[in-house]
């Protein structure tokens with residue numbers, strides 16, 4: 001089992017998973033995701049061998065996951081009867097990390113072959129349903145129970161959608177539910193426009209299809225949607241507190257470059 005069945009954008013799940021696996025090996029991890037380490041080891045037993053194999057440069061992705069987890073936990077504490085749509089879930093073990101009560105129904109969605117791989121690598125659980133589908137084909141929304149609070153989480157997904165598809169997704173979800181929280185992350189317009197030449201994305205045959213300089217404005221897409229706030233990523237105090245010294249130094253330098261400090265924006269909306 002090595003994930004070789006993944007194609008194009010699906011391969012972008014691997015570096016994030018590796019970052020989470022490596023974080024779990026820090027003496028004081030940011031996320032502490034034991035599942036990431038187990039899954040990574042099964043996908044690539046030698047993932048921590050080789051020259052830069054144990055570099056913690058990916059820790060920002062872990063900071064992003066922690067921000068999404070914290071927001072999700074807070075929402076589920078206030079809304080224990082929620083329906084969770086975790087879109088573009090990849091091999092992320094969020095449902096296990098958060099371990100919601102049985103009153104929550106949780107749906108993990110990704111492409112069918114990603115979901116098939118996930119089902120081989122991660123345990124099933126009650127009140128949990130994996131959905132193998134393209135998120136843009138909104139037919140998957142049909143069987144989801146309505147009339148309950150909604151939590152939608154899309155981590156590392158939105159830049160791979162077109163603006164038109166994102167708008168259709170957001171407005172459809174808000175129309176379907178009485179109340180809810182929607183949290184995701186976006187890249188700025190420059191990162192979208194240059195993504196075709198981004199060496200990391202090229203390696204995964206992927207590119208971005210949208211970018212926003214002011215993601216708060218996406219609330220204008222639906223009269224019931226309102227922007228709440230943003231969580232720090234590259235400049236997160238968590239990095240200063242927990243990353244190894246070399247990683248911290250590098251991010252301190254990168255954050256001096258205009259545009260890089262908030263090159264990913266983690267944003268939260270409510271309706």
Ligand SMILES: C[S@@+](CC[C@H](N)C(=O)[O-])C[C@H]1O[C@@H](n2cnc3c(N)ncnc32)[C@H](O)[C@@H]1O
Pocket residue numbers: 009010011012013016017087088089090091092109110111114133134135136154155156157160161
């Ligand atoms: C960067 S990975 C993030 C994975 C996971 N959310 C995490 O943070 O570990 C992006 C994920 O989005 C999925 N994805 C991208 N476009 C998608 C689409 N149109 N429909 C369903 N999944 C999609 C990919 O297959 C991949 O698993």
